[in-house]
Amino acid sequence: MNQERMPIYEALLNHRNNRIVHFDVPSHKGGRGNPELTRFLGADCMRVDVNSMKPLDNLCHPTSVIREAEILAADAFGAKNAFLMVNGTTSAVQAMIMSVCKSGDKIILPRNVHRSAINALVVCGAIPVYINPLTNKDLGISLGISVDSLEKAIKENPDAKAVFINNPTYYGICSDLLSLTTLVHNHNMKVLVDEAHGTHFYFGENMPITAMAAKADLSAVSMHKTGGSLTQSSFLLCGENIDESYIRQIINLTQTTSGSYLLMSSLDIARKNLALHGKDIFKKTIDLTEYARHEINKLGGYIAFSEEICDGVNAFAFDKTKLSIHTRQIGLAGIEVYDTLRDEYDIQIEFGDIGNILAIISSGDRLLEIERLVASLSEIKRHYGKSPKGLMSQEYIEPQVVMSPKKSFYSEKLVLPLSESAGKIAGEFVMCYPPGIPIIAPGEIITNEIIDYILYAKEKGCLITGPQDMDIENIRIVKE
Amino acid sequence: MDLWFCENHCDGVKFQIKIDQHLYSGESDFQKIDIFQTEEFGKILILDGLLMLTEKDEFIYHEMITHIPMAVNPFVKKILVIGAGDGGTVKRLVQYDTIEEIDVVEIDKLVVEKCIEYFPDLTSGFDDKRVSIKFEDGLKFVRKKSNYYDLIIVDSTDPFGPGEGLFTKEFYGNCYKALNENGILVNQHESPFYNEYKDIVKKTHQKLALTFPISELYQAHIPTYPSGHWLFGFASKKFNGTDINEAEWLKHDIKCKYYNIDLHKGAFALPTYVKEMIK
Numbered sequence: 001m002n003q004e005r006m007p008i009y010e011a012l013l014n015h016r017n018n019r020i021v022h023f024d025v026p027s028h029k030g031g032r033g034n035p036e037l038t039r040f041l042g043a044d045c046m047r048v049d050v051n052s053m054k055p056l057d058n059l060c061h062p063t064s065v066i067r068e069a070e071i072l073a074a075d076a077f078g079a080k081n082a083f084l085m086v087n088g089t090t091s092a093v094q095a096m097i098m099s100v101c102k103s104g105d106k107i108i109l110p111r112n113v114h115r116s117a118i119n120a121l122v123v124c125g126a127i128p129v130y131i132n133p134l135t136n137k138d139l140g141i142s143l144g145i146s147v148d149s150l151e152k153a154i155k156e157n158p159d160a161k162a163v164f165i166n167n168p169t170y171y172g173i174c175s176d177l178l179s180l181t182t183l184v185h186n187h188n189m190k191v192l193v194d195e196a197h198g199t200h201f202y203f204g205e206n207m208p209i210t211a212m213a214a215k216a217d218l219s220a221v222s223m224h225k226t227g228g229s230l231t232q233s234s235f236l237l238c239g240e241n242i243d244e245s246y247i248r249q250i251i252n253l254t255q256t257t258s259g260s261y262l263l264m265s266s267l268d269i270a271r272k273n274l275a276l277h278g279k280d281i282f283k284k285t286i287d288l289t290e291y292a293r294h295e296i297n298k299l300g301g302y303i304a305f306s307e308e309i310c311d312g313v314n315a316f317a318f319d320k321t322k323l324s325i326h327t328r329q330i331g332l333a334g335i336e337v338y339d340t341l342r343d344e345y346d347i348q349i350e351f352g353d354i355g356n357i358l359a360i361i362s363s364g365d366r367l368l369e370i371e372r373l374v375a376s377l378s379e380i381k382r383h384y385g386k387s388p389k390g391l392m393s394q395e396y397i398e399p400q401v402v403m404s405p406k407k408s409f410y411s412e413k414l415v416l417p418l419s420e421s422a423g424k425i426a427g428e429f430v431m432c433y434p435p436g437i438p439i440i441a442p443g444e445i446i447t448n449e450i451i452d453y454i455l456y457a458k459e460k461g462c463l464i465t466g467p468q469d470m471d472i473e474n475i476r477i478v479k480e
Numbered sequence: 481m482d483l484w485f486c487e488n489h490c491d492g493v494k495f496q497i498k499i500d501q502h503l504y505s506g507e508s509d510f511q512k513i514d515i516f517q518t519e520e521f522g523k524i525l526i527l528d529g530l531l532m533l534t535e536k537d538e539f540i541y542h543e544m545i546t547h548i549p550m551a552v553n554p555f556v557k558k559i560l561v562i563g564a565g566d567g568g569t570v571k572r573l574v575q576y577d578t579i580e581e582i583d584v585v586e587i588d589k590l591v592v593e594k595c596i597e598y599f600p601d602l603t604s605g606f607d608d609k610r611v612s613i614k615f616e617d618g619l620k621f622v623r624k625k626s627n628y629y630d631l632i633i634v635d636s637t638d639p640f641g642p643g644e645g646l647f648t649k650e651f652y653g654n655c656y657k658a659l660n661e662n663g664i665l666v667n668q669h670e671s672p673f674y675n676e677y678k679d680i681v682k683k684t685h686q687k688l689a690l691t692f693p694i695s696e697l698y699q700a701h702i703p704t705y706p707s708g709h710w711l712f713g714f715a716s717k718k719f720n721g722t723d724i725n726e727a728e729w730l731k732h733d734i735k736c737k738y739y740n741i742d743l744h745k746g747a748f749a750l751p752t753y754v755k756e757m758i759k
Contacts, residue, residue: 295620345650368645371619375650378623382657 001075003275007068008268011056012048012261025051025258050261059084059259060252069268076275077202077221078212079237081244085220086263087255089196090116092220092236094123096192099218099250100162101126103406108153109164111399112142114194115431115466117164118405118441125406129157132398134314139305139326140355140393143314144175147183154187162190165216168198168208170351170358170435172322173315177214191216199227200285200321203278208317217242226321226362229270233263281363285321288370289361292323295374301330301381323359325377327352328393331386333460335432337377340384345376351434354392354457392456400445403478408443413476415469418454421446424477429466432457438466446477485516485524487531489706490674497521497531497704503598508590510642515598521704523598525566527591528641533566537703538602541668542568543739544700544747545712547729549631549664550576551744552719554728556630557581560658562618562646564635565591567603574608575734582611583629585622587642589615619645625658632659634667639680647684652691652715664716669697672754673707681711685758688715696721697758698747700738711754721748 022029031038031046038046052058057066066084073082085092093116101107103125109117111130121128131153133142145165154160163184168174177193184191193211199221201207211219219237223229236251238244274281293304303326307318327337338352349359359373403411403425413427424446431438439457440450454472458464464472483499497518504515514526522535533541546569550556557580561569565586573582584606586592592613596603605611614621622632632655637643645651646667655665665688672681689695692715702710714721726741 345648367617368642371617371623372645372648372650375619375623375645375648375654379650379653382653 001072003072003076003272005068005072006265006268006272007065007072008056008261009265011065012050012265015050015055016047022050024053045262048261048265051258056261059086059264060255060257066264069264069271073235073267073271074237076271077235077237078210079219080240080242081238081247083236083238083244083247083251084259084264084267085234085236085251085255086232086259088232089194089220089222089225089234090114090119091251091255092234093117093194093196094120094254095236095247095251096218096220097121097126097162097164098124098253099247100190100192106157106160107162107164108150108157108160108189110142110145110166112169112437113164113166114196115429115436115438117166117194118429118438121405122409122442123406125404126161127404128401129153129160130399130401136309136315137393139303139309140328141171141173141324142169144169144173144316145180146313147176147179148313150180150183154183154189158187160189162192162217164192164194166194166196167211168195168201168319168322170197170437171324171356172197172319173309174208174317174319176313176316177209177211177216181214181216185215190218193219195219196222197225197322198319199223199225199274200278200282201319203274204282204286204321205279207282208319212237212239215239218247223267223270226360227270227274228362230263230266233267235267282321284363285361288363288365288367289321289323291367292359292361292370292374295370296323296325296377299374299378299381301385302327302377303329321361323361325357325359326355327357328355328388328391330381330384331388331391332380332384333391335457335460335462336384337380339461340380341373341376345372345379347373347376349373353432353435353462354460392453397439397447397449397453399441400447401443402445403443405442408478412479414479415474416477417473418451418475421475421477422448422451425480427476427478428468430454430464430472430475431466432462433465443478446475485518485526485531487529490676493674493706495531495704495706497524497534504594506590506594508588510588511591511637513588513591513594515594524704525595525599527637530638531704532637533568533602534704535599535602538566538568539737540700540702541705541710542572543736544698545569545633545635545666545668546572547734547736547739548698548712548714548721548744548747549633549666550732551724551726551729551741552716552721553630553662553664554578554725554732556664558629558631559583560585560622560625560629560632562586562622562632562634562636563643564633566595566599567592567606569633569635570605570608570611571602572605574605574611576732578732580610582608583621584611584613585618586613586615587617617645619648619651619654622651622654622658627657627660629659630662630664632663632665634665636668638670639684647680647687649687649691652687656691656717659717662718664714664719665692666715667713669711669713671705671707671710672757673709677706678757682757685713688713692716694718694720696748697750697754699750699754700747714748
């Protein structure tokens, strides 16, 4: 297939050149109706912010240029079909779950999933069966799913409809996707993969296996994260045994009917770029990351980990484009390093949690920026480094699920001070954002351990989200 | 034919020099390099379209960035010079017999090669055996040094492009670490005059002031730089910029065209608007 083609982009260029008179929305009419916004974003950008129309196709029911873009994307990703998503990867994750689970159906998933997955359970009423991912004790990070643990979960829940796998994790840990997929298919369940952080696996060389190559059924790919498209644009990929017409119906349940052409064209252009130049782009990314990792490890104290943490079971492979750095040995929580980089050194990284930080490196970086990051980390250690004594290490807290996320979310609730909520059933999420992995989810028992963890994360400066109470003093619990 | 080099000194203000001949044009991994022969200013060096030096007025900048710290501490032995690929700074430093080691860290090898070719007099100091040139990122180089240098001279380009990292807090922090207890850091500090650069001057000064116990500014009049009014930063662990060791410095018997002891004293007296800006 000719991956040079960009059907949506080409149609938009045509449209712009045709100087169509608009008596349709949007009312800014190519920017004239909102001069201030036009000055800010640029007239070219405003002129292609248009609504669906005959020559530009329609995202809800694509038959021409959007359909062609889907086919090209499917080809580029090695998928049977690809959907352009404009409501974020969150919507792709939700569409995957809602496509295979109805209310009351079981779905097996690791607990360290993104909130979007558990949100989908709140919406569709599926029952989560959690697999507890093991933790790397030294680093305090959750690992992948082992084949044994999944086999056990499947044996205990033979009626489950699907297995949901996040691969790679935010930190770059990959599971043995091929073995997991084979196992799940042998039990006639579907495999859904959250590949939000793995777009580059499809285009780089010597990367961990992709969901589509491992014959997974559905995968959500955040093109905007590491693929170069605009924020909020994403792909949902379908494997061989998936009826894509049904998936489209599910997507259309919640997707906007005014799909943004800025987002769609960015997917189209980014897909072409990766299909043609992905190997070089991600080689440069890995070279930069490896260099940074090497220099940061030489500073001492910081652990910029890589493939050496792989054990073939719980951490099957590592995504070398990720610059994940353990900070506890210099006596600082990851979030403290994150804040200091931002507040004192004008460096914004992806996230910091209790024990680690994550920097996203891409081909858009130059050595200049990498040197700044390394030099700043060196300075932070010199100024603020201390004994790690008293720092909490990040432990995976095994949840006790006593009620479905949907039932608990919609049940009658009481508001309690967080400190007095131990033993109660949570009625809402609490999470640090990023990474957006719930510390507690609706339907789980709140424990003292969880309360301590939330208070500690709050004290260290994590942005805690989820509860209605913006100050996170109180939590809503299920009235029993 | 009427050929002119133009540079925007700020939005709406242009500076022009009449060109005799375009001597060289090339592009390195880091920037575009141009060298012109001019009527009034001799040869001039342009990086990414911005004028870096002219043969006619380079003495002002280079004397002021070297003799000021040397007169404060004439016993300086180990010096790190960052940037300075044109050689002008090193040419002044090699005049001091007492200096033992001059490490020059310039990111762009092509700049040095072309300057050696077109500005042989200016780059003559590079041949001195106390000088060693390393082609690497200044921030990376200085990060690996600790408690070593007496003086660091940051002779950089503007804070946009390859010189960006040399205007950051992490750079100054690493310089502090690389300096010994007598350490002095001098840097080119941009012009306070046009609004577009005011912020840089302010922020750079703040960063230095947060890093070093002593952080001052001094000035010089450089005709071909935006506004002509140029600042230098003087940061140190121990010395004030006006603590001149006159007797020791005079022993070196260095001939200058711009610098002298009286001017040194006065250079630290700043205009009121600059004082207010950095308050």
